[in-house]
Amino acid sequence: MKKLLLAIVMMLLFVGNSFAGYVVVANKDFPVDKISGDDLKMIFLCQKSEVGGKKIVPFILDEGMECHKSFCVDIIKKNVSQWGAHFRNLIFTGKGSPPKSFGDCKGLLEAIASTSCAIGYAEKADNSVKVITVE
Amino acid sequence: MKKTILLAVTLLFIAFGGVSFAYEMGKIEVHGFLSQSFIQTPEDNDYLAGDSSKGSFSFNEYALNLSTQITPDLRAGIQFFGQERGNYGGDKPELDLAYLDYRLSDYFGFRAGKIKIPLGFYNESRDNPMTRISSIMPQSVYNEYARETVLAVSGAGLYASTPRTPFGLFTFQFNAGAIHIPTDGGVVESYKSFVFKSVNKYDTDTTIASSIQWDTPIENLKLGVSQFHTAIVGNADLSDMVVSMMHLPFSTVNADFDAYDNIVYSAEYSWRDFIFASEFSVTNYEYKLIGLPIGQKVRTEGWYINCGYQVNNWLTVGSYYSAYRFIDINSKRNSPLARSKESSYQDDLALTLRFDPVRNMCFKLEGHKIRGTGLVPNALKADDDWYMGIASVAVSF
Numbered sequence: 335m336k337k338l339l340l341a342i343v344m345m346l347l348f349v350g351n352s353f354a355g356y357v358v359v360a361n362k363d364f365p366v367d368k369i370s371g372d373d374l375k376m377i378f379l380c381q382k383s384e385v386g387g388k389k390i391v392p393f394i395l396d397e398g399m400e401c402h403k404s405f406c407v408d409i410i411k412k413n414v415s416q417w418g419a420h421f422r423n424l425i426f427t428g429k430g431s432p433p434k435s436f437g438d439c440k441g442l443l444e445a446i447a448s449t450s451c452a453i454g455y456a457e458k459a460d461n462s463v464k465v466i467t468v469e
Numbered sequence: 470m471k472k473t474i475l476l477a478v479t480l481l482f483i484a485f486g487g488v489s490f491a492y493e494m495g496k497i498e499v500h501g502f503l504s505q506s507f508i509q510t511p512e513d514n515d516y517l518a519g520d521s522s523k524g525s526f527s528f529n530e531y532a533l534n535l536s537t538q539i540t541p542d543l544r545a546g547i548q549f550f551g552q553e554r555g556n557y558g559g560d561k562p563e564l565d566l567a568y569l570d571y572r573l574s575d576y577f578g579f580r581a582g583k584i585k586i587p588l589g590f591y592n593e594s595r596d597n598p599m600t601r602i603s604s605i606m607p608q609s610v611y612n613e614y615a616r617e618t619v620l621a622v623s624g625a626g627l628y629a630s631t632p633r634t635p636f637g638l639f640t641f642q643f644n645a646g647a648i649h650i651p652t653d654g655g656v657v658e659s660y661k662s663f664v665f666k667s668v669n670k671y672d673t674d675t676t677i678a679s680s681i682q683w684d685t686p687i688e689n690l691k692l693g694v695s696q697f698h699t700a701i702v703g704n705a706d707l708s709d710m711v712v713s714m715m716h717l718p719f720s721t722v723n724a725d726f727d728a729y730d731n732i733v734y735s736a737e738y739s740w741r742d743f744i745f746a747s748e749f750s751v752t753n754y755e756y757k758l759i760g761l762p763i764g765q766k767v768r769t770e771g772w773y774i775n776c777g778y779q780v781n782n783w784l785t786v787g788s789y790y791s792a793y794r795f796i797d798i799n800s801k802r803n804s805p806l807a808r809s810k811e812s813s814y815q816d817d818l819a820l821t822l823r824f825d826p827v828r829n830m831c832f833k834l835e836g837h838k839i840r841g842t843g844l845v846p847n848a849l850k851a852d853d854d855w856y857m858g859i860a861s862v863a864v865s866f
Binding site: 372376381382383384389397398411412413415416419422423425426427428429430431 | 498500502532534536538541544546548566568570572574575580584585593594596597599600601630633688689739741742744779785825828865
């Protein structure tokens with residue numbers, strides 16, 4: 335029984351935030367394996383472009399996906415509409431542009447795997463990317 | 470008109486056909502928005518749109534934005550904007566934004582070109598109805614007729630931010646340059662009923678605008694203060710009323726706005742599907758008609774409280790209460806420049822329903838109960854409450 339409980343705890347720790355509907359993933363050359371929630375939020379609000387001295391490339395999912403909604407609420411601390419409005423503000427004030435978005439997790443994972451220092455979130459990871467722990 | 474229709478059809482096609490947030494032509498991102506409104510006001514007050522007292526479709530705006538990331542640190546972009554307001558605008562496309570943005574680090578960068586003025590939290594994005602719940606911004610702080618004065622500077626600016634600490638995060642912007650006020654735009658439209666019949670020319674001194682924003686340690690609470698300073702000399706034709714009352718042998722004068730200063734204090738808080746915002750704006754200016762014993766020292770105060778709630782994926786409701794005061798500091802009671810009591814204030818209670826049936830498109834239905842006509846040019850109905858209805862559709866890509 336103790337072994338079973340330990341196994342469940344280890345599994346939950348290993349999958350990180352995936353029980354919340356998403357897991358944060360990055361290219362295998364991403365400079366860190368752990369990142370704070372605040373830093374992650376700033377990355378996806380386009381307020382932070384460097385981690386560990388390297389330029390990073392964020393990717394996001396389309397607004398309609400459940401995974402995207404969970405990430406919005408947990409990390410960005412906004413709802414989907416508010417996050418979308420933030421990106422529109424960036425565009426039409428000339429202060430930036432939103433990260434490239436993907437309509438499915440497969441496409442996003444492929445883009446992360448093929449882009450140096452890329453980071454994103456998906457329903458689950460595969461072997462082509464590494465999981466980033468959110469502190 | 471044909472060009473407007475063609476542009477509208479093109480943008481609608483793109484908006485409905487688009488799935489992603491942007492279109493890309495090689496390394497150039499293409500974005501845009503288009504909005505069309507219908508405004509109805511009482512028969513005595515035309516407001517915001519020409520002939521609104523008869524019901525008017527003369528209230529629309531559109532923009533086309535092109536941008537590219539030249540290097541990881543250098544970004545460039547250009548935006549064209551056009552609007553129709555009945556008595557001005559004419560859907561004429563104008564250069565709205567044109568910039569080079571060099572970001573030295575996450576904490577510092579600078580811009581050059583035609584760049585938006587960070588006055589209040591929403592001045593930079595005021596033209597895009599997709600970024601807000603209401604059809605029109607609270608006019609006490611974001612007066613539509615004064616838009617051209619505070620829209621953008623042609624010059625340079627720098628921006629900086631602090632790292633996030635337990636005390637939050639501070640963001641700072643500073644812009645300096647020249648503003649362009651057209652002689653056939655909203656500013657002139659707003660002055661027609663009071664002092665001037667038309668404006669022939671504007672010259673402006675260097676305009677300075679700055680803002681500080683504090684993202685507080687309380688999640689999603691941000692506070693800010695911003696300022697704007699300029700000086701303007703205009704050559705204008707006086708209204709027939711002023712010429713007659715003052716027994717003037719001429720009607721064309723130079724008007725010197727020695728110092729025009731505006732400060733806005735801002736707060737915004739979002740919690741789950743709620744969003745709250747409140748701002749307070751103070752403007753001080755004094756102008757003299759050169760060669761005449763006519764001048765006016767003015768202070769305006771405007772504030773609003775705004776609340777919005779997203780009910781579900783397709784419905785958001787919002788409401789605001791907005792109050793505006795025009796305080797004439799030195800005009801005498803029977804001066805031609807003195808305003809009536811009813812035209813010295815404007816209180817506005819607004820309620821909006823925003824529908825988002827599909828991505829990148831929204832419909833809005835909005836009603837206003839207004840008292841006073843402080844922001845209404847040529848107001849005839851000045852006493853009692855009056856009402857305004859707005860229906861609008863907007864698309865964005």
